[in-house]
Amino acid sequence: MKISYNWLKEFITIHKTANELSLILTDIGLEVESLEKVQAIIGGLQGLVIGEVLTCVPHPNADKLNITTVNLGAENPFQIVCGAPNVAAGQKVVVAPVGSTVYPLSGEPFKIKEAKIRGEVSFGMICAEDEIGLGKSHNGIMVLPADAKVGVLAKDFFDLEDDFVFEIGLTPNRADAASHLGVARDLGAYFRSAHKMPDISTFKVDDESLVIPVSVEDATACPRYSSITISGIKVQDSPAWLQDRLKVIGLRPINNVVDVTNFVLHGFGQPLHAFDAAKITSGKVMVKKLAEGTLFTTLDGVERKLSDADLMICNNDEPMCIAGVFGGKSSGVDADTKTIFLESAYFNSVSVRKTSKRHGLKTDASFRYERGADPNITVDALKIAAMLIKELAGGKISSSISDIYPAVIKDFEFEVKYQNINKLIGVDISKDEIKEIIVALGIGAKEMDVETLALSVPPYKVDVTREVDVIEEVLRIYGYNNIPIPTKINASLGYGIKPDKENTNNTIADLLSANGFAEIMCNSLTKPAYSKNIDAAVHILNPLSNDLSVMRQSLLMPALESVAYNQNRKNPNLKFFEFGKTYQTKNDGYVENQRLLLLITGSKETEQWNQDSKASSFYNLKAAVDGLLSRLGVASYQTDTLEDEEFVYGLKYFRGQQMLVKLGAATQSDRKLAGVHAEVFYADFDWDVLLNIIKKNKVINKEVNKFPQVRRDLSLLIDKNITFESLKTIAFKTDKKFIKEVGVFDVYEGNKLPEGKKSYALYFILQDEAQTLSDNQIEAVMQNLIKNFEQQAGAEIRK
Incomplete structure (x- = not known):
């Protein structure tokens, strides 16, 4: 959500700079994701x-x-x-x-x-x-x-003034802050100062020459419907000030009527819709649901089939608008419009959300209705808009305000105790300050006794319905940063099943952090397109949006979104890890699986003047995986080449029949879906399996061997299909007593070798725990190795 600094100052007196205000907004729960300086006119007429x-x-x-x-x-x-x-x-x-x-x-x-x-x-x-x-x-x-x-x-x-735009990451529960007025209310609570509203005391009806009656057939889906008509208008471009207000928050000006509805929406949080009154041929407006399969062409020119659950604004039986979501192509305002029917309604959030999802339509209006609008602002919003349209487009207000509101939505009423507020927050705040904050938030407060307040919460605060919700409101205005960190923490000793999951997670998190990885925490709700098996996906019954409608089946896709977010902000060199759960259905039930994801992309290290920057590779990831398994004491594993549609190439690590981890390069299709352009390598650990395996690990302490190690090398000419892992297996089977380590330090493939061949240079670390190895013992081991490599791997020893 974009908020203009200059526009905000019309609602509240601000003595802070945009940068200072950015910190305050974040502190009170309206996280500012970015702050951008903008100019109403590009270049700002500088030098003219x-x-x-x-x-x-x-x-x-x-x-x-x-x-x-x-x-x-x-x-x-x-x-x-x-x-x-x-x-x-x-x-x-x-x-x-x-x-x-x-x-x-x-x-x-x-x-x-x-x-x-x-x-x-x-x-x-x-x-x-x-x-x-x-x-x-x-x-x-x-x-x-x-x-x-x-x-x-x-x-x-021209009185041009630079502006600043706050990009606020509005959480779904903060519908009350989805406008400049809403943000100003929160700032007013923080500064303990009143916000301002435009003066509508001069609003008056010019005559009753165009009265369009309204009937609402479904009061559950539409609890309140307010409307008015305006005649004799001239549709034209909006004045510069109004265009600038909309442009600065990323909206394209259309005409003076539509621009006013957008101005009221983003200024006051109330969606409006303007109809060409001449196209309401029946002379009446009906708010109702139509038959299943009714065809309706929306403003974007798309013909849609309506559901019998979609609430519609109709010209008798002819649909004109999907209530709270999107207007129709045939009833909108255009250059020839002379009279308008202006709607300001309160629609049920669940009804709008289901309709919006059903048709795949996300609009500024549906965004607010889905989260919960303010039922008490519809009439005031109509007056503000009507007066502004009359000022900018001429004409006259040609009907009284029609306000259908059969069941008034009451304030949320409940009690809160001072001692519960201080107990949950963890600090003693004075009763006077608590009450001051509550009243500043627009909540009515009456003292029942010395310890209890009776509260009356306006319905625009849709998420404040319980005592604990009010405590959260008090805390965010009081300031999370003002809560002192205790110098003493009391805890009791307890016995838990080993290994302790949290301790293990923390140990690995410390290991990864020390190796340059940053921890990420992604949303478990994600897009259906990210599911590899949509039939097994866990669907949300009443999702906030289509992008948050299923539970994730993999940690990868949300992590790739984090990669794209960073890369788009010029931060391309990334090493991420995340502990999290995946979800799927199975046999009419649900399965949760704990997993760990490692992810690397971009350059391996920071660019230096004295060395070239090298790109991260699969082998950098493999080294991190090996180090992690070694730290857990799971060093005895087998690997197989990976055949998996999620990876371009990679490996699978096993312990017996249990797969521990898959690692490789993410496919181009997955990267494209998440908007990532660079190559990404990732490892997907089955953390439940690993925790189960390390339960059986025993810590064994032994003395450091006093006898020296010996290294010997062999150069082998082998077939290309022979893997290092198979050679390593042959080596350990050849000698289980003296061989402690096998590694490869050179691989060569080229035209100097016979076709189908490659050269491996292996090293062997030998050691006897009882005595120093003799030359004869070492020679015997090496001869046995040569013999077995020749017989079992068809190797030729290179001299």
């Missing part, structure tokens, strides 16, 4: 000056050009060659002098340079609207009022 055309004569060498002299407030005027047909002496104009940069609506920005045009020198440019981003017109230069002051910076003349 207000000038006066002193003289204007035809260019001697060009029919369509004029030579002007322009006063910019300096000692001497400037000569500028101008091709605009409307340029004339005496005009006040916007001038881009030499050295300034112009940002046109179309095309690339360009810097103004001294130029010679058809033999005459030009020291700047007299600007048209579209050349500096102030409008669309290119019929001629922009002529300013006669009282415009020469020499004033254009930025100051």
Whole structure:
């Protein structure tokens, strides 16, 4: 959700900078994910000056050009060659002098340079609207009022002010903050100052010339429906101030009527919808559900089949709008609209969520209705919008407000005890401060006795219905950072089944962190497209959105989203790990599996001046896996090559019949689905299996061997299909007493070898725990190795 700093200041007096406010918003539960400085006009008219055309004569060498002299407030005027047909002496104009940069609506920005045009020198440019981003017109230069002051910076003349946009990661339970008003209410509670609302006391109905009756057939799906009509309007572009308000939060201005509905939506949190009243041919509006399979074409031009559970706004039996979700193509406002029917309603959140999901439609309106709108603002929002439309589009308010509200939605009423607040928060906050915070949050509070408050919570706070919810509200305004960390922690000794899962997790987390991995925690709810077996997926019965409608079957896809998030923010070199659960259905039941994911991508190490940066590889991941298994004491494993649709290539590690971990390179299709462009390697541990295996591990202490180790090397010429693992198995079967370690230190494949062959250089570490090995013993072991490699692997020993 985007919030404009300047727009926010219309609702509350702010004495903090945007950066300071960013920290405060995060502290009170509205996490600011990014803060961006924006300009209403690209370039901010930097360097442009207000000038006066002193003289204007035809260019001697060009029919369509004029030579002007322009006063910019300096000692001497400037000569500028101008091709605009409307340029004339005496005009006040916007001038881009030499050295300034112009940002046109179309095309690339360009810097103004001294130029010679058809033999005459030009020291700047007299600007048209579209050349500096102030409008669309290119019929001629922009002529300013006669009282415009020469020499004033254009930025100051047009009163341009830089803005800041907060990108707030709004959690699903904070529907009350899904607007500038909502954020201002929270800030008002933090600063203990009142927020401001526009004055609607001057609202009045001009006449009753266009009354459109409304009937609501389903009061459960539509508890409140308010409406009004406005006649004699002129649909046109919105004024610059309104366009700027919408542009800065990423919305495209459409026309003065639609822009006002978007202004009220993002300003006050109340969705509105404007219908062309002339297209309501039946003369009445009905809020009802239609027959299954009814066809309806939405604003995006898509014909959809309606469900009999979809609430519709209808022209008698003809659908005009999917209630709370999306408008219809045939009933919307266009350039020919003269009268409008303006809707401001409160729709049931569950009904809207199901309809939105059913049709795959996510809109700004459905976003708010799904989470819970404010049933008490519908009429005030209508008045604000109607007054603004009348101001910007003319016309008259041609009906009283129709407000169908059969069952008033009451405040949530319950009690809260001071001692419970302090007990749960863990710090003693004075009763006066607690009550002050509660009242500042817009919650009615009446003291029942010295320890109890009777509360009345407005329904726009949809997540505050219990004592514990109020305690959370008090805590976030009081400040999590103001809760002291205790210097003493009391704990009792307990006995648990070994190994302790949490201790094991912490041990491995410390190991991974020490090796450069960062822990991530991803949402267990994810997209259906991420499920490899959608039939076995655990579906959420009432999901907040389609992107959060199933439980994850793998840790990979959410982790890849984290990779994409970091890479898009210029952080490409990543090493992640996550402990988490996966979920699936099985035999009419549900199965949870604890897993650990390791993931690496990008460069292996930070770029240095004295060495090249190397990309992470499969073998870097394998080393991390081997180290982790070794730390758990699971060093005796077998590996198989991996055949799995989730991986391009990789390995599977086994302990007996149990698979411990799969590792390899993520497929291109998975990376594309998550928006990741770089190669990613990951390892997927079955943590339940590993915890079960290490239960049987016994800690054995033994003395450090006093007798030296001996290293011997062998170079083997073998078939390409022979793996190192098979050679390692042969070696340990050859001698179980003296051989302690087998490794490979060189592999060669090339045209100097026979076709189908490769060369392995192996090292062997030998040691006797009882005495120093003799040369004869070492030689006997090596001869046995050579013999078995030749017989069992078809190896040729290279001298």
